Ligand SMILES: [Fe+2]
């Protein structure tokens with residue numbers, strides 16, 4: 551099983567990069583399945599039908615989300631009509647919409663952290679509940695959408711040996727700590743983002759972000775333009791080998 555996972559896709563620029571590179575990389579890397587975090591795919595914040603359709607059309611098999619998933623009212627329409635679009639398991643009532651099993655036999659699960667984030671249900675207990683309901687004899691990957699590196703590593707070790715991979719999303723910056731944990735789970739703290747690179751702070755134009763830091767008043771964020779960065783990981787799981795490789799480039 552070879553899984554290609556793209557970090558948070560930001561706005562139109564991120565969607566265009568996915569349209570340009572997803573199938574190319576999938577073919578070049580012989581990936582069986584492609585997972586994309588789409589929580590910022592509509593206008594830089596949230597999801598809508600258009601952004602989801604574009605990601606699916608580009609070849610995504612499963613789309614994960616996170617704290618920004620609910621930004622647009624249209625999230626509910628996506629929730630009702632696209633079972634392969636996942637929402638974090640530890641929001642009240644969302645457990646059943648937080649996992650999906652592809653025809654190729656990969657179960658993807660979406661959980662969100664709560665350190666420096668919204669105080670939702672305990673993500674570790676949510677992981678336990680998820681593992682009770684997902685199909686047993688499939689490959690298992692968790693997108694842990696979280697801010698704190700400690701919480702992410704703790705989730706990696708907590709699930710070590712119980713799932714095949716735990717990949718972090720949300721910070722939009724790729725970390726260089728990909729590794730195989732002692733009991734066989736592949737792990738990275740954050741995959742990074744697929745979105746605007748030049749004059750960009752995590753995908754948003756730098757001026758409004760700097761202004762907010764300077765003035766402590768709300769500022770209107772806009773998705774940056776210019777070149778796009780693509781950040782992903784390729785995960786390989788077979789009898790002889792378990793491996794995770796980072797991919798990162800600026801187009
Ligand atoms: Fe994000």
Ligand SMILES: [Fe+2]
Pocket residue numbers: 589616617618695719720721
């Ligand atoms: Fe996020």
